[in-house]
Amino acid sequence: MLTSSPLRTAVGATAIVLLTATPALALGPFLRTSGLLSDFAPSAPGPFDGASARVQLVESARGSHAVLTVNGIDRSADGRTFGAHLHDGPCVAGNGPAAGPHYNSHVHGQTPVAGINDRTEVWLDFTASEGSGTGTASVPFVPEPGSRSVVIHALPTNPATGGAGDRLACLTVAW
Numbered sequence: 001m002l003t004s005s006p007l008r009t010a011v012g013a014t015a016i017v018l019l020t021a022t023p024a025l026a027l028g029p030f031l032r033t034s035g036l037l038s039d040f041a042p043s044a045p046g047p048f049d050g051a052s053a054r055v056q057l058v059e060s061a062r063g064s065h066a067v068l069t070v071n072g073i074d075r076s077a078d079g080r081t082f083g084a085h086l087h088d089g090p091c092v093a094g095n096g097p098a099a100g101p102h103y104n105s106h107v108h109g110q111t112p113v114a115g116i117n118d119r120t121e122v123w124l125d126f127t128a129s130e131g132s133g134t135g136t137a138s139v140p141f142v143p144e145p146g147s148r149s150v151v152i153h154a155l156p157t158n159p160a161t162g163g164a165g166d167r168l169a170c171l172t173v174a175w
């Protein structure tokens with residue numbers, strides 16, 4: 001279509017400028033994944049049975065931004081806030097410990113000051129509303145690639161300790 005040519009040209013020029021200005025930075029989304037949540041306690045009924053989730057990680061000039069969206073949550077959980085975090089290890093159904101600890105940028109040598117907070121870890125707490133919930137986080141680092149997971153917990157994240165109760169469900173995030 002002839003009318004689209006100027007737009008294509010403009011987009012191409014912008015891309016060239018970005019690549020030239022920041023050759024070492026892969027700005028933009030580097031992970032998009034979605035699927036049914038895996039259950040850590042398959043034999044017990046829970047609010048995330050049959051629920052699905054989507055995770056996107058985007059690299060920005062200041063670090064990265066993460067978005068978690070969960071759909072299909074049991075309506076009895078409406079109004080409840082659940083802790084959710086990026087964890088170091090993989091998502092394995094029926095095996096909460098396999099997900100390992102929270103991804104922590106200091107532990108990975110990416111930030112000089114030790115700490116457990118929403119700047120060193122990717123916390124994605126969300127509140128269920130009409131069966132859905134969205135959590136977002138902006139952090140001053142880009143998580144290292146690996147076979148990782150987002151884990152959903154039974155309670156909101158305690159800002160002093162990072163704890164959030166039992167591990168209920170998870171989604172694989174690997175890149």
Ligand SMILES: [Cu+2]
Pocket residue numbers: 084085086087102151152153164
């Ligand atoms: Cu967690």
